Amino acid sequence: MSSLVVTLLRLVDTLAAAPRCAAALVKAGAVRVFAALLSPARRRQALPSSAARRVACSAMARLSVDDEGAMVIGRENGVHLLASMLLEHAHDDGLL
DSSP states (O other), rough: HHHHHHHHHHHHHHTTTTTEEEHHHHTTTHHHHHHHHHHEEEEEEEETTTHHHHHHHHHHHHTTTTTHHHHHHTTTHHHHHHHHHHHHHHHHTTOO
16 A cells, blocks of 8 residues: 555656646645645654655655745645654754
8 A cells, every 4th residue: 555655646746847737736735635644643653654755745845846836835834844854854864
């Protein structure tokens, strides 16, 4: 199941690289889904996998290029979630 989630997230991440697709993903509510995946409650449950969280971070970063995407990410507390994930992985990798 986890590999299916990661594969689907990678597909969305790849689509988010195209500006038109990114705008459509933002309008479809993708930012809210990614924010839910990266939420502290989900991380405490150990769901989703670390790979899924990394791909979700990448997709959110791609969606932030669009002005509307950046606004929605800010509204969904995405900046804080992305920073938390960066710090968590930096700590896990011994960089901090």
